[in-house]
Amino acid sequence: MVDLTEAQKDVLKADGHQLVVGGPGSGKTMVSILKAANISRETLRPGQRILFLSFARATVSRVFEAIDEEQSVTKEVKKRIEVDTYHSFFWRILKAHGYLVGFPRRMTILTPPNEAIALSAIRSGFKSNSKLSDDEKAQKAALEVAERMRLATEEGKVCFDLFAERVAILLHGSAKVRELISTMYPFIILDEFQDTSAEQWRAVEAIGKSSTLIALADPEQRIFDFIGADPKRLDHFKDAFKPSTHDLAGENHRSKGTDITHFGNDLLTGKFRQEPYQGIDYEGFASNPNQAFASLVAQVLKARKRLIESGHRDWSLAILVPTKRMTRLVSDNLCEPFGNVPPIAHTAAVDMEGPILAAEVIAFLLQKRDHDSCFDEFVDVLCSFFHGRGGAVPTKGDLTEAARFRAALAKWNDCVAKGKPAAANSVLQATFAVHQAVAAVKLSGDPNADWLAIRAVLEGGGCARLAEIAKEVRNVRLLERGTQLRQGLSQDWRNFGGYRNALGITRQAFVQEHFATAQKPESGVVVMNMHKAKGKQFDEVIIFEGWPKRVKGEIVGNPDRIVGGNYRDGAMTQARQNLRVSVTRAKVRTTIMSPKDDVCVLLIPEPD
Numbered sequence: 001m002v003d004l005t006e007a008q009k010d011v012l013k014a015d016g017h018q019l020v021v022g023g024p025g026s027g028k029t030m031v032s033i034l035k036a037a038n039i040s041r042e043t044l045r046p047g048q049r050i051l052f053l054s055f056a057r058a059t060v061s062r063v064f065e066a067i068d069e070e071q072s073v074t075k076e077v078k079k080r081i082e083v084d085t086y087h088s089f090f091w092r093i094l095k096a097h098g099y100l101v102g103f104p105r106r107m108t109i110l111t112p113p114n115e116a117i118a119l120s121a122i123r124s125g126f127k128s129n130s131k132l133s134d135d136e137k138a139q140k141a142a143l144e145v146a147e148r149m150r151l152a153t154e155e156g157k158v159c160f161d162l163f164a165e166r167v168a169i170l171l172h173g174s175a176k177v178r179e180l181i182s183t184m185y186p187f188i189i190l191d192e193f194q195d196t197s198a199e200q201w202r203a204v205e206a207i208g209k210s211s212t213l214i215a216l217a218d219p220e221q222r223i224f225d226f227i228g229a230d231p232k233r234l235d236h237f238k239d240a241f242k243p244s245t246h247d248l249a250g251e252n253h254r255s256k257g258t259d260i261t262h263f264g265n266d267l268l269t270g271k272f273r274q275e276p277y278q279g280i281d282y283e284g285f286a287s288n289p290n291q292a293f294a295s296l297v298a299q300v301l302k303a304r305k306r307l308i309e310s311g312h313r314d315w316s317l318a319i320l321v322p323t324k325r326m327t328r329l330v331s332d333n334l335c336e337p338f339g340n341v342p343p344i345a346h347t348a349a350v351d352m353e354g355p356i357l358a359a360e361v362i363a364f365l366l367q368k369r370d371h372d373s374c375f376d377e378f379v380d381v382l383c384s385f386f387h388g389r390g391g392a393v394p395t396k397g398d399l400t401e402a403a404r405f406r407a408a409l410a411k412w413n414d415c416v417a418k419g420k421p422a423a424a425n426s427v428l429q430a431t432f433a434v435h436q437a438v439a440a441v442k443l444s445g446d447p448n449a450d451w452l453a454i455r456a457v458l459e460g461g462g463c464a465r466l467a468e469i470a471k472e473v474r475n476v477r478l479l480e481r482g483t484q485l486r487q488g489l490s491q492d493w494r495n496f497g498g499y500r501n502a503l504g505i506t507r508q509a510f511v512q513e514h515f516a517t518a519q520k521p522e523s524g525v526v527v528m529n530m531h532k533a534k535g536k537q538f539d540e541v542i543i544f545e546g547w548p549k550r551v552k553g554e555i556v557g558n559p560d561r562i563v564g565g566n567y568r569d570g571a572m573t574q575a576r577q578n579l580r581v582s583v584t585r586a587k588v589r590t591t592i593m594s595p596k597d598d599v600c601v602l603l604i605p606e607p608d
């Protein structure tokens with residue numbers, strides 16, 4: 001059992017609604033688990049549980065890990081602490097009571113890629129976001145909102161964006177449902193409370209009428225203003241519930257013996273001390289892709305060696321980057337480092353819309369082999385990939401590509417109907433050839449082998465788009481032994497001697513994957529964007545940002561920077577907090593890598 005600080009002990013003693021604030025690694029999560037254990041032993045009635053609500057699955061797995069670390073918490077008590085995401089908790093409420101807010105009784109989730117497909121007709125009617133006037137943006141948003149509601153109420157397809165808003169309406173409107181929830185969960189812990197959106201807050205505000213709320217927050221780790229976090233959120237909670245407030249302040253248990261937290265705090269003001277910060281390294285690199293990635297790989301290899309030599313089995317090294325694009329670039333470079341450096345095994349948290357839709361293309365090819373309209377349907381799935389892979393911000397290029405394929409298919413079918421051969425220069429010729437080659441693949445009934453066989457044909461065929469799909473699908477790791485997708489496909493084959501339901505099984509597997517909470521926390525080398533690192537901890541962290549593009553010595557572009565464009569602009573509060581969150585994820589060491597000739601502005605001391 002660890003020695004709790006006085007402030008942590010106060011958290012355990014107090015009754016009623018609570019607000020626990022404190023800096024990174026100050027022990028908010030940990031004390032909330034001990035608190036939950038106490039409540040579970042002393043207060044809960046049979047059948048009741050404590051709900052720990054978090055934002056993302058990966059954070060949830062960190063909380064599970066923290067619970068497991070707490071040896072003073074018995075197995076029985078652990079079972080009564082239920083850790084869940086807002087998404088998954090809200091979905092459970094909607095499934096049971098959604099009819100109260102106009103939803104049909106039978107509902108399915110419209111996953112982000114399928115939502116993107118459903119909204120692509122609206123989106124393709126507008127120019128790209130940066131070129132829209134405020135009026136046009138509002139018009140586009142209103143059309144999207146209306147379509148989302150139509151899909152939910154008429155077709156029972158509910159997208160994530162609607163969850164919190166509808167649940168808030170439902171809970172404010174129905175004391176009965178609130179009581180049902182509070183009877184089950186009389187205590188609810190709200191993790192990362194500073195980042196709750198207005199809708200999430202409205203929903204938990206309603207539950208707080210009958211359940212006791214314990215909010216954990218660090219106002220200076222608020223990094224989601226762009227999707228609805230609000231600096232006033234803690235005040236909203238205080239005004240509504242008059243909680244007892246506990247400040248764990250600058251205690252740092254995560255990286256004891258280092259100056260990592262100290263450096264993180266200094267980043268907020270830009271005032272740095274002269275003497276080095278223990279546990280913080282800085283590495284400058286040359287501003288060109290080859291040297292930049294070579295420097296990164298060198299740092300990764302050094303860090304990995306240190307961690308392996310530490311003898312700690314589940315070591316973790318996170319490479320945190322500012323943008324999703326950089327996540328991909330770094331991952332590609334670790335797969336094929338320079339010279340004869342062997343690939344560096346890692347996992348990358350890339351956006352899943354593209355990979356999921358690419359998996360649907362493979363599933364389609366497993367399922368639909370050679371019936372009459374098979375090629376038409378195949379082109380349709382391909383177009384869905386282009387409509388959906390950009391998620392909420394599809395590129396014009398992808399939307400145009402889909403339109404081009406559809407137009408080519410119409411011409412193609414016209415020729416077929418007239419008994420003429422399709423035009424030799426049709427964009428579909430290569431697609432057709434690959435489709436035929438896939439239909440000729442003899443399937444074996446081993447889902448893994450069959451999946452790879454189809455992927456290989458797409459990869460090696462003459463159609464550049466299908467080759468791209470094959471590359472995307474490599475990011476899907478659902479076919480590992482024992483996974484739901486693999487088992488589902490095997491069962492399908494056993495039942496029908498073919499993959500009759502491959503598409504449905506694949507879609508379902510991704511929904512399950514989204515809600516699964518038992519995932520292990522990341523270990524080994526992991527790459528993710530900085531926002532995704534929130535609430536996590538790793539042994540070592542490398543923060544790696546992009547570099548400027550220069551023409552004749554002048555900077556002409558500066559994408560992928562921690563501060564957009566890398567120029568000073570006002571207080572830069574969000575950027576400072578974001579970098580602080582990333583820096584303080586490490587237990588032992590954080591290495592910050594920035595281009596030598598255009599160092600990150602947040603690292604340059606502010607004048608007195």
Ligand SMILES: Nc1ncnc2c1ncn2[C@@H]1O[C@H](COP(=O)(O)OP(=O)(O)OP(=O)(O)O)[C@@H](O)[C@H]1O
Binds near residue numbers: 003008254534536
């Ligand atoms: N009093 C304590 N003594 C020793 N170790 C502690 C103490 N409190 C917490 N810890 C450990 O310190 C680490 C960080 O704690 P925790 O994750 O609870 O911090 P946090 O405040 O939730 O951090 P963040 O806001 O950065 O996510 C954990 O490994 C936890 O087990």
